[in-house]
Amino acid sequence: MAFVLFNTLTGKKEEFVPLEPGRVKMYVCGITVYDLCHIGHARSAIVFDVIYRFLLSQGYQVCYVRNFTDIDDKILGRAAAEGVDFRTIADRFIRAFHEDMEGLGLLPPTMEPLATEHIPEMIEVIEKLVEKGIAYQAGTDVYFSVERFSSYGKLSGRALEDMVAGARVEVDENKSNPMDFVLWKGSKPGEPAWQSPWGPGRPGWHIECSAMARKYLGATIDIHGGGKDLVFPHHENEIAQAEAAFGQPFARYWIHNGFVNINNEKMSKSLGNFITIRDVLGCMHPESLRLFVISKHYRSPVDFCDETVGEAERGLERLYATVETALEKTAKDAETDYPEDILKREDGELYEKARSLPAMIAEAMNNDFNTAQAIGYIFVLQRNLQRFLDKFGRKSLKGPSARLAAMAADLLLKHCRLMGLLIEEPAVFFDRQRKLKLPTTGMSEQQLYELIELRRKARAEKNFPEADRIRKELEAKRIQLEDSPEGTKWRVSLQPLEG
């Protein structure tokens, strides 16, 4: 089956064919390190992590580069505000970014180059553009002349005339066309500066990606990605610089992820509805956030609110619970293999759903990374497996039934892990989930265990009114008790409280 992805450049789904067979060169725009990352960054990071994992699973050798913009006005602004060096700010937020990405459970990219470590490479590109007469010096700055690059606007699908007509462009006397953008910015006294043929200064924003992508991935890269907001001007300008300088296509497939809204509002600092990754991870399992993100197609906007996030959390718990039960009940007798017809006789539907899962998931992912559809298939198998397990009550499975359940659980686990889900041991997950959620109930672990013990005694004496009173007391704090032969377990209910 063909592997197709939506290419922003053409506005269509296209079959993916890498430049070199078996190898993929992918560049994803990283962040400007001047503040903590928010859940919009998390979505982008998760989306490209899933893409990266998928490409690897398909046997591609992937070189995945994600840069840091570590010199920029916003970094300088923050440094000035705190009275520290720009490097202090940049390093602080690079560290924070790595903590966040690790917290989210992302595979590290192949490389994470820093803009400031590639100044010579950027100067080289700018010099080339100046030589060709496409860039010009004005005062202490160097600008890219958009009129000299005939296909300017091809990525964002807009014509130069249209942009100029309606754009609110600040008046800059140095520019010969208002749409021209800066390649090199002369430094003011006291600002960080690097030597260049145009005097001391620092690079413009867009040039770093063109220079670093070329250095690490070559003149033409396979996949270039980032958030939708980067289409214009950032990626448009990257194309202009790189293609004007080197005369070769810059990137073949452009992938852009949609935004995260919060309670149906655009997330923005002025609205005060920014949620940082670390805030979210303080009260939610990273895989819950991941399931939330990949339950919707990556190009659509997604709304982050209690209800949609809660659904993801409950779904993840159910997946873990089914896998846990399956592993427990089949632990003793899962190894022996049986012929197909024997397994089918145990549960024909479960057998079929399990066997067809790899092809179904592959088909979904091959179709522009349709993770939402893939997740749908995952839940179909989960329900079939859970139903099968339930038939046995509390008994362990043996022989062909154990083999069938183990096979289904393995496939479920394998394909969840392909998308970065169900990475933890179920017991570890549930323990972590309890620890994350307990603080939201206002009850300490010790208080809780005292009440559970009181209730145990009451039940032992058949004092059910007292036992139920304790259950109700805890339920009012969203702590749900679950009695089982092994004792009473507890978890924090993800169900919103009535009223």
Added chain:
RNA sequence: GGCGGCAUACCCAAGUGGCAAGGGAGCGGUCUGCAAAACCGUUAUACAGCGGUUCAAAUCCGCUUGCCGCCUCCA
């Protein structure tokens, strides 16, 4: 003003020419001392509206309405 996207059940969400995936919530049931979880059953003659193409349309084309994004730093 220019460019683009979206509109599927109470909610979230796949599907993009051939009987409308999946999840959540609700309701009924099984299980349970009572619960919870889980499972079973149930929930769109129908995909914003109108018109067209087709043997066949949620899916293609046109128009209308309503939302949203980008055009300025931004994932």
